[in-house]
Amino acid sequence: MIGVLGAGAFGTALAIALARHGTPVALWARDPETVAAINHTHRAPRLPGATLPDTITASTDIARVARAETLLLATPMQSLHAVLSQVASPLTGQRVVACCKGIDVTDLTGPTGVIARAKPQAIAAILTGPSFADDIARGLPTALTLACADADAGWRLQRDLSTPTLRLYRSTDAIGAELGGALKNVIAIACGACIGIGLGDSARAALMTRGFAEMSRLATTLGARANTLAGLSGLGDLSLTCTSDLSRNYRFGLALGRGTTFDASLTVEGVKTAEAVTRLAARLGLDLPICRSVAEVSGGTVSVGDAITRLLNRPLKEE
Structure with a gap:
């Protein structure tokens, strides 16, 4: 049984x-x-x-x-x-x-x-x-x-x-698998907000890619294997959650971007995860700007528009 x-x-x-x-x-x-x-x-x-x-x-x-x-x-x-x-x-x-x-x-x-x-x-x-x-x-x-x-x-x-x-x-690699599943929800909120405010699919693709870089940065720092994040529990789950209206995290992000309400009875795991990962990144000295922005927007301390402006104005860097 x-x-x-x-x-x-x-x-x-x-x-x-x-x-x-x-x-x-x-x-x-x-x-x-x-x-x-x-x-x-x-x-x-x-x-x-x-x-x-x-x-x-x-x-x-x-x-x-x-x-x-x-x-x-x-x-x-x-x-x-x-x-x-x-x-x-x-x-x-x-x-x-x-x-x-x-x-x-x-x-x-x-x-x-x-x-x-x-x-x-x-x-x-x-x-x-x-x-x-x-x-x-x-x-x-x-x-x-x-x-x-x-x-x-x-x-x-x-x-x-x-x-x-x-x-x-x-x-x-349980650490890599669980971090991939956790962090992709945060990036899905960001992608939903991106589409909700009208930035388009190209911007979403960029968020997914740079979001995956943040996922990998945190996971490998905590001892995960990089290839785990490139598998089903990381990249696979990220691809599904950031592009489907069936994802609660993505729909929550859409509501943030559109300025509409979201059903408060539904569990959106990415909200608390964004809060937790921001604190964890600070403890580890890691820069995770997308995750931090999702925590701030979800918490109501920063608007979607301001978060996007801040991300776009970050210094140019090598990929």
Whole structure:
């Protein structure tokens, strides 16, 4: 059995993908109505139109779900520590896979760092890359990075979580994988703002390229491998998130650029990540002007127009 903590769109989609091919899945949700809908109608409120296989069982009992040998954490990044704190078990020897993207705004670590701090006896891993929940739920081909510092555990996770349409590429560079997934959300906000204010596709391409340089600069400083950022969890995810209206981070940026409101009930991971990465860059003495600008614009201290002017007026330099 595989346990999934979080019955949002992405957690439910992963549960569907795994259960569709015969794997029993226990899915935890806080809301009893969501649990009842999943168990009795095989429908999920957060993923309309999807039918859940009979091998998915939902529960509000987090301890029951957390007994699974492999546990997928499909909760928002900033809620990850709080959810793990609800699990009384130390999860000794269990494979705990983060399926969220971001940097914790409190301790400035990625998902595997949060897992290591909260459950040091667990085997931490991360599943990340270019994907939308609806594509996974529909069985459309999707490729992701499965990163785990423990090579043997990573191999077993790759075997157990791959399906005919969900193709996982294995890596031991968990730092690179999680930073790629986190930072691309920040750059997606910048690209959305760029399009929203009317600067066009050429400007977006420039932001993506220079944003990728910032992603690589921070990740390699923290010990990541450069080729990890050039893979699915970095460049692949960046390409998807910066160009699709299905991305919340990109849509949030569009709203900033257009000066319109954005649905406050939707989680936009890039906002808190921009705040965290700006603090982390300052600690490390790194210059990340796009990430810093996104933090300032998202926080309301600088306008989109002023942020763009400041970026365009930076000194000319060698690429």
